[in-house]
Amino acid sequence: MKNNLFYFIILLCTVYLVFGCQNKLCNSTVTNKNNFTVHAKLKNLKKGYVIIESKDESLPNTFNRDTVSVDNGGFTYTNCIDNYKIFSVYLPQLLNGKEYKNTKHSISCNTSKKIWFIGYPGARISIYGKVSNFVDGYPVDDKGVNNDLKSVFSQTIPIENIIENLISKSNEGELVQLSKKEINDSLSYYDNLVKNIKIEFIKSHPNSVAAAYLINSSYANQEFDNILTAKLIENMNHEKLREVSFYREVLQRLSANFKLNPRFYKH
Numbered sequence: 209m210k211n212n213l214f215y216f217i218i219l220l221c222t223v224y225l226v227f228g229c230q231n232k233l234c235n236s237t238v239t240n241k242n243n244f245t246v247h248a249k250l251k252n253l254k255k256g257y258v259i260i261e262s263k264d265e266s267l268p269n270t271f272n273r274d275t276v277s278v279d280n281g282g283f284t285y286t287n288c289i290d291n292y293k294i295f296s297v298y299l300p301q302l303l304n305g306k307e308y309k310n311t312k313h314s315i316s317c318n319t320s321k322k323i324w325f326i327g328y329p330g331a332r333i334s335i336y337g338k339v340s341n342f343v344d345g346y347p348v349d350d351k352g353v354n355n356d357l358k359s360v361f362s363q364t365i366p367i368e369n370i371i372e373n374l375i376s377k378s379n380e381g382e383l384v385q386l387s388k389k390e391i392n393d394s395l396s397y398y399d400n401l402v403k404n405i406k407i408e409f410i411k412s413h414p415n416s417v418a419a420a421y422l423i424n425s426s427y428a429n430q431e432f433d434n435i436l437t438a439k440l441i442e443n444m445n446h447e448k449l450r451e452v453s454f455y456r457e458v459l460q461r462l463s464a465n466f467k468l469n470p471r472f473y474k475h
Contacts, residue, residue: 242288244331248297248323249282250345251338259298260285262327289327291453292353292417294425297323299339318342320369324361326353326421342369356418360409364402371398403431407440415445417452424458434465 257275264270276283302321320342325333333354337345346362347354377383378391386394406426410419423440426432432440441458449455 242290242329243286244289244327244329244333246285246325246327246333246335246347247282248284248335248345250323250335250343251281253278253281253299253339254301255279256300258283259300260295261298262293262295287327289329291451292326292328292421293453294421295325295327297325297343299323299343301339302341302343318368318372320365320372323347324357326357326417328353328417341373342366353417356409356413356416357421360406360418360422363405367398367402367405371395371402374398406431407436410440411443414443415448417449417454420444420449420452420455420458424454424461427458427461434462437462 255278257277259273259275261271261273264272274285274287276285299321323335323343323345325335325347327333331349331351331353333347333349335345335347337343339345342365344366346358346365348358349355374383374391374395383391403426406422410416410422413419423432423437423444427437437458441462444455
């Protein structure tokens with residue numbers, strides 16, 4: 209029935225409100241068990257520093273960031289966290305000569321120019337790979353949370369790099385031999401490749417924290433619409449994921465849209 213999806217989301221929203229809990233700042237009494245550590249080693253990573261950024265949960269549209277020194281092509285990072293959280297690592301050598309400015313807003317940098325990993329309490333994360341005109345390096349950990357992220361991003365990041373290069377060259381007038389339609393058709397083709405890789409992974413990994421992150425980020429970025437997002441969530445393991453921050457966040461967003469737009473589920 210056409211109403212089933214609507215009631216399903218409302219039910220999930222209720223579960224979230226009853227059982228969910230907000231992210232908390234790390235308490236000094238539990239700091240050790242909530243620590244996580246990242247060890248990275250990347251070929252062609254220049255000596256200097258990297259910038260590790262994450263969302264500040266206490267303030268809207270603001271970010272926390274740490275500057276971490278690089279030595280012998282690698283770096284080590286330790287932090288304290290109470291739930292799953294996405295982190296991005298910026299490499300100044302890929303910022304195209306632009307000076308980094310320490311603001312509360314996210315650093316402007318293309319997806320393929322960053323390293324991505326999911327931090328969580330007790331995680332021991334390793335990142336290996338290389339740096340060229342993008343970061344071909346991906347995380348793994350002993351629980352497999354980041355291994356899932358790697359399995360997706362090792363496919364999508366190289367494609368994202370193609371997309372970003374097409375956009376950059378088009379903006380700089382380097383693709384005059386191609387019509388605007390040809391450029392847009394190419395971008396649509398690669399965008400759909402990335403989208404389909406994510407969808408297929410999510411469908412086949414209903415227990416995955418990384419899949420929950422992909423749903424949340426793709427919905428927030430309007431890559432996934434309301435209907436697709438609701439259908440993907442319907443297939444997820446709600447009992448296992450209900451305390452995962454990414455999952456709770458996408459449920460909040462989706463349930464808000466159902467309430468604001470109660471007719472969209474009929475489409």
